[in-house]
Amino acid sequence: MTDQPHEPHGDAHGHAVDDHGHGHGSPFIQHHYDDAQHQFDSGKLGIWLFLAQEVLFFSALFVAYILYRYHHPEIYSYAHQYLDVKYGAINTAVLIFSSLTAAWAVRCAQLGQKRGLILCIAVTIACACTFLGIKYIEYSHKVHEHILFGRYFDPCVSSGGRELLTRNNNCPGVKSTVVWDLGAGTATAGCFTDIDQDPRKDDVQADCTVKEYDVTETAKRVQQPKKDAGGNPVMGADGKPVTEEVEKPDVVETFKRDIAEKCPEEALPGQEPAGEHGVAHKAEKFPCWRTAYQPAVCKKAVGILVEYGDQVEREHTRIKAECKASPKAADAGDLLADREQRLQLGKPLIQPRHQLTVHEQHELEAMGPPPEHTNMFFTIYFAMTGLHGIHVLFGVGVFTWLLIRAVKGQFTPDYFGPIDYAALYWHIVDLIWIFLFPLLYLIH
């Protein structure tokens, strides 16, 4: 013990008397302690040991975070843009302020300032509730947008605000209307308002192009140059090409013909052609009628035919007739307009990468679909902020109990241990958030 013995309530002999109240001191000094100082120090050591295990407790989650970030930096760079720095920063400020009032409450209790103590505890509780309220806003937004953990990660929009193809189509507002066959893992119907996945990327057949069709195009008879069997224009007696009136199909028929032309011998599932040795082999390429036509750009006045491929029939051709430009895309200004150009079909998704600044590149990536395993970020996010939130909730309970006791006037300069211990607990909660905030919200 480094401290000199204290005799704060002037009854050094008090503990010899076998009454729980220790004479003139606080009635909350337990008789198995020598004096108030002994009780206070014991409690304080106890709370510090508890805080030490809290550090170890959270360190497991920090390990998960660090390890995953180390191996998958692209996920963190992408996913953190789903989080609103504004909310995180406000919550940080709220918690810091509540830490200040908690520390001030200890001071008030030490000095026997009852009104100050009550006020400080009340403000601390109010701040804790504000924190939880903001957390509620953040969480409920994520629940609505399906920005969740594990397999529940199915966001309606990319982290940059672009609408995405979702597996469970119940996004709020005017979002993608794609209906998924979850069993088969394919979309069965729907409409996109914006491109979100590049049909030419990775696994998707590269030579399948997505063609835009004018949905206003209906079946009609048109004049076109007549051709002979060899495909050469037939010349009339006067030397001019002969025209003939032909039936031009409507846009759906056109699409179907294009598909049939593009993938003439493509095998349907279950009907794979037999290989050289009579063994059916799977088509190496993705059937373009199934995959390549799933995502498509919608532009004003242009319908996109989207083949959401029923696996058996090819009949699921859909026309997008009512597509509008994404309102978010319209708001985002020049960079986005520029990006809109780059994202046009038939061009690489991100073309002049080297010319972009880091921020632009970052933003551009955020317009694309989430990288694989992005759900892990939110698994870690919800585990960390959720556990922290439970601590805040517990703190609200503790401080409410202390508020009641403070109103009853149970805390005196020789008995304020519970206030001090709760404040220490509250500071460690603040401390953890001080790390969570930059790690989750402020990823560069």
Add this chain to the structure above:
Amino acid sequence: MSAAADSHHDDDHHGLSHVATIKVLVATGGTLLVLTLVTVLATKIDFGANINLAIAMAIAVLKATLVVLFFMHLKYDRLFHTVVFVGAILAASLFVGFTLMDSNQYQQTNIWNPDAPPAAPYGPRPTSG
């Protein structure tokens, strides 16, 4: 308050433990808020991903130190409490450090496939005779 008069020194011990002055409390709280602003603004400037991370972490550590020293009174508290707390942080960093050291060990691991054994010198030894 009668006690307020003698609480204006930083190292004042009143009653059971150290009483923090209002000045120290408010200064700590204010510094923490300013540092929060700084860390948010620092993210907007591009120093490269690693340096940005280092800046954010440095500010977080600084903030945490302020909280521990002044709000949690560790500066004025018993040395043993510091030992307990710093000990926990050291244990946590051992935990993080050793896990990170280990995490790259399994990247190149191949599952043994008896049908396609790896080439020498890792493959099966030729049987003699």
